[in-house]
Amino acid sequence: MAAQPKQQRALKTRDDILHAAAVTFDELGYKGASMREIMRRAGVTLGAVYFHFDNKEALARAVMLSQTGELTANLDSEGAQRMVDFSMVWAHQLNVSPLIRAAVRLAVEQQAHGIGDKVSYGDFEAIFQTWLESAREQGELAPGVDPSVVAEFLVGAFTGVQHYAQLSDAMATLPDRVVRMWHLLLPGIVTRECLDRLVIDPARGRVAVPPAGGDSAA
Amino acid sequence: MAAQPKQQRALKTRDDILHAAAVTFDELGYKGASMREIMRRAGVTLGAVYFHFDNKEALARAVMLSQTGELTANLDSEGAQRMVDFSMVWAHQLNVSPLIRAAVRLAVEQQAHGIGDKVSYGDFEAIFQTWLESAREQGELAPGVDPSVVAEFLVGAFTGVQHYAQLSDAMATLPDRVVRMWHLLLPGIVTRECLDRLVIDPARGRVAVPPAGGDSAA
The missing domain is CATH 1.10.357.10 (Tetracycline Repressor, domain 2)
Structure with a gap:
């Protein structure tokens, strides 16, 4: 893990968040999904979520685009x-x-x-x-x-x-x-x-x- | 108006409510539309709205069906x-x-x-x-x-x-x-x-x- 380049780690975190967001949207709907719940499922900090995505709408757009x-x-x-x-x-x-x-x-x-x-x-x-x-x-x-x-x-x-x-x-x-x-x-x-x-x-x-x-x- | 049969009047009221609901849904979206706003636009009492439609979902279903x-x-x-x-x-x-x-x-x-x-x-x-x-x-x-x-x-x-x-x-x-x-x-x-x-x-x-x-x- 330590050898993994920083950029690759950031990409993995972004992917983990994206995937957690999709599972959360799929299960709870857009309205029911919170950034905090997505953070919990992705196993990252809320700071990491907001580093990659400005808000829930940005996450939804990224999920659609994927x-x-x-x-x-x-x-x-x-x-x-x-x-x-x-x-x-x-x-x-x-x-x-x-x-x-x-x-x-x-x-x-x-x-x-x-x-x-x-x-x-x-x-x-x-x-x-x-x-x-x-x-x-x-x-x-x-x-x-x-x-x-x-x-x-x-x-x-x-x-x-x-x-x-x-x-x-x-x-x-x-x-x-x-x-x-x-x-x-x-x-x-x-x-x-x-x-x-x-x-x-x-x-x-x-x-x-x-x-x-x-x-x-x- | 007085000669209009009761049933026909009820149908007209129902239609007025349905039309007001559609205009409200179209303008404010389903989430933004309230029974009170629909009542106001239909020019009827809240009692009349609830006489014809149990709730907002029933109104939405009726609009879809129309x-x-x-x-x-x-x-x-x-x-x-x-x-x-x-x-x-x-x-x-x-x-x-x-x-x-x-x-x-x-x-x-x-x-x-x-x-x-x-x-x-x-x-x-x-x-x-x-x-x-x-x-x-x-x-x-x-x-x-x-x-x-x-x-x-x-x-x-x-x-x-x-x-x-x-x-x-x-x-x-x-x-x-x-x-x-x-x-x-x-x-x-x-x-x-x-x-x-x-x-x-x-x-x-x-x-x-x-x-x-x-x-x-x-």
């Missing part, structure tokens, strides 16, 4: 398959990861707490667009399909499908809903040949995703 | 066109009607307030399914399309597209987003012939929808 990095960490497919795999990881993680659950819940409910931050949605839109453009370069997109239009729509569609699954059965059916969604959408997005090749399977979402602060488990 | 009736009141098209027209009315009303704005906002944020009511979403799913089944009877649906799968997806998709538009530009671009959404989705849902016939136009959503308590304006 989604894309967490979810894309272990993807190894490309183009359209990467987009589908990503959605399966997301649907699975929403059932098992407090960080992802808290991030998505905060993103949906933020306006009830006086926050109006679309940055996390913008992140998703940007990565969808990148993957769709790479799909187009590989000849996977149907003629006339505009990656930016599809990317924008997918962000909204995923958000709403998640929300409806949350209200309906606390997210248990989300992976199946995502499969049905792709079967509806993909024929309008990719070529017939690409569609025949794509694997739309919730099992591909059950890959290990490192937890927040994962590299510091040692 | 959506479908309000939005379908003036539709005169059928099948797939009715579904598209409905979405345009919805997108327009989200820009102009406090009742619809409050209803949708409450539905999205309800879990932040400890409410988990999917009834309003179920209402939407049921009417989409009805219209899709009528579209199928008229030969408008593409082969293999399952009305219940499409209806469930549409509820999620509309919810999320609305939410993203709300965060992005306070709903101003929602009608255009809905147009783009239909252009993406409809080729997978309806036949080519039906698609060529459909009018996907925000102007069709700018029909007059009666306000809550509308028939009692006299």
